[in-house]
Amino acid sequence: MAVFISKSSSDTENIGYSLGKSVADGSVIAMFGDLGAGKTAFTRGFARGMGIMCDVSSPTFALVNEYRGERKILYHFDMYRISGWDDLYSAGYFDYLDMGHTLIIEWSENIEAILPQNCIRVTITKTEDFNERKIEIIGAENFEDTCI
Ligand SMILES: Nc1ncnc2c1ncn2[C@@H]1O[C@H](COP(=O)(O)OP(=O)(O)OP(=O)(O)O)[C@@H](O)[C@H]1O
Numbered sequence: 184m185a186v187f188i189s190k191s192s193s194d195t196e197n198i199g200y201s202l203g204k205s206v207a208d209g210s211v212i213a214m215f216g217d218l219g220a221g222k223t224a225f226t227r228g229f230a231r232g233m234g235i236m237c238d239v240s241s242p243t244f245a246l247v248n249e250y251r252g253e254r255k256i257l258y259h260f261d262m263y264r265i266s267g268w269d270d271l272y273s274a275g276y277f278d279y280l281d282m283g284h285t286l287i288i289e290w291s292e293n294i295e296a297i298l299p300q301n302c303i304r305v306t307i308t309k310t311e312d313f314n315e316r317k318i319e320i321i322g323a324e325n326f327e328d329t330c331i
Pocket residue numbers: 189190191192193194195216217218219220221222223224225241289313314315316
């Protein structure tokens with residue numbers, strides 16, 4: 184496990200960037216954390232780390248956004264409003280998993296039971312300081328025993 188303390192939104196993006204740079208294609212990143220924790224900020228950095236220069240925002244209506252770089256594709260899910268299997272099927276969750284695409288998933292709490300076993304878990308927690316977050320990363324090979 185790796186634990187980071189982020190002092191700003193851009194710190195969080197930078198930690199996301201490092202993870203995005205290091206993960207293998209086809210990784211599934213399951214994100215946990217409250218409203219406004221910084222999951223979308225983390226995803227913004229993560230996409231850049233993969234070399235994808237798209238605008239990243241929460242996929243409010245579609246459940247999923249697709250970001251295409253020159254060589255890589257990232258699927259960004261937001262499971263906040265998921266209300267059953269139909270939503271997941273129509274958003275293509277299982278298809279993208281089967282195809283081995285790289286996925287990053289906000290509100291993974293809501294699909295805990297159907298996350299792949301080998302997913303990378305990112306948990307962002309607010310601390311007592313308004314702009315501070317604790318970011319825990321579990322299951323990412325290059326991030327074991329890192330502490331900042
Ligand atoms: N250390 C920090 N890391 C990330 N965001 C921070 C930090 N400090 C303050 N913020 C602010 O918190 C908010 C995080 O917003 P963001 O959309 O990334 O959260 P989220 O977890 O995706 O929320 P939601 O569950 O609504 O999708 C932004 O307004 C950002 O400026």
